[in-house]
Amino acid sequence: MKKAITRRFFFKKTSTAVIAGGAVVYGVAGVPLLKSKELLLRPPGALDEDTFLASCIKCGQCLQVCPPQVIDLAGISQGLGIGTPFIVPQQGACILCKGLPCVLACPTGALDHQISEGKEAAMGLAVLSKPETCLARKGENDILYELSRTTFETRLQALAETLTKLVPRLTFDEKKTISAELGLGNLELSGIPRIVAEMTPELFAWLKKYVAETEQTKTACRICLQTCPISSEQPIVFQAEKEANPESSKLNSVEKMRPVVQRTCVGCGVCEEKCPTTPPSITIVSRKKWQPQALKVKVQA
């Protein structure tokens, strides 16, 4: 009997030691092992990554108040920051709402209460990661590009999005011509669902052809600047390309421009979300700081 008791005693002590040891090992070794390699894009006002990870209480209140509902909470695949908020710009970018409700909601100051405006946020920096696909550099108009990729059968939803972009850019006469052809009273944004619903292959072909003749196609894509929530700060400046791109587009009158990211960019990610190319030519690098030298090197390269 004495032996049995000793064995039970031994097992009890062993299991205790295993659990206690496991906790210590997890605590000490877990941090470097589980820490996410790639920096996630945090909501505006986030402290530097290590302090942010330490000071976020993981309550999700920023997510609850986010008007465009773009904040998500990290899971196990995002490393140790389980429950911390992050944004994937391509699925929905931060629009730098007025008053920054996420920052106001943060109970711990992990999103720094010192900032009160979108232009003060320092989430990261936009980078022209794929200059070879950038429409501005190729001197291509974004609406033409999108329409050329839209087929009548497959992408009616995309057509609605394209038309939403197109309508405000048209001149009065162009609007009139289109509405006459489509049999509408007035061409307005609210009429787009009806246009899409009543679209026929013939009308679609006509629309494609007509849009190519409109005045707005004389300018290259500038979606990144046009959609930027802080466009008044000029975070992107278009500079003329020094050398003409050999694989240029058919419309020779369109000037080839290169978007250059300026110091005022906060890295909200709207340009990445709205960029017409897939994958986006402009992407956000989380936590990146603006550097003039690095930029110059990139322009020359």
Added chain:
Amino acid sequence: MSELLISDNETVEQDQVSGENNVASGTKKLKVSKKSAKAKKRKGPGLRDVSILENPHRNKWRLIRWSFLLSVNFLFFASFYFDVQILEGSLSGSRLLGFHLADPFAALQMMLASQVFNINLIIGTTTVIIIYLLLGGRFFCSWVCPYHILAEWGETLHKYLLHKRIIKRNHVFNDRFKYFFFALFLLLSAFSGYTIFEVINPVAILSRSIVYGAGLIILWVVALLLFEIFYSRRAWCRYFCPVGVSYNLIGRIAPFKIHWNVKKCSNCKKCQRACMVPWVLKETVNMGAADYVVSGDCTRCGLCLDACEDGALSYNIRYLDKLI
């Protein structure tokens, strides 16, 4: 209608023979409901605990508690899902009608790890500490914690499996383990600069899953539950949970406690069989250390109140009786 209950099987049979409800038994007039007589007949004498028949309100506090727990967690869910905005956030940090609330252990880890002391967080933590000073420490566990209710059902399952001999025995750990965990994770967050425990905190994981939807990490909570069901009864809550320790420490000085009336107590120990933590009632009911259940691990769940047939246990406020 006075409902007098019987513990004697013979009386039931007599009742059935006479075909009436009112039977003279000795000098007393007994009235037996048909239901209880039936139950008695089906189970036979001695198999069923008499107290189950005798106490018609035996689930009173349990049901009150479960509905409270579920409504609190539903309020968290509804505040986000239906945009009611009453209790926004999760159990780690939330806002009740705009007032900040923060879990003390999470806040403590966070402040140690980041050295960021935000006024909102300090207000939130203080508010929660004051709330649980009034409500009684580990009141949080049995009345609010979403893991608790799962573990409570797991405990029932564990007992059933033990009864059916599917599992051989319950493995017991040292109940001071949780204090070690509490200190360890506080130290680790101070030295590593990261709130390590929050990654594995089943309370926060579950609370977030309720409000924002579950991720893969929920498997960790499932693993804990399986460990509790098949290996060690209520292991996390009893032996490991550092969140419970923070409320345990608050609960020791909280005046809202279970009162034990020595004069009424018949020393039947039914309360101890009902209690979810084996050592909670020991000091008071076994050793008579105080009139109140003083253990910090008492969750004020009310199971002992439901179990007590003598009316010896009740919710009461310590120190208040001396003042009046």
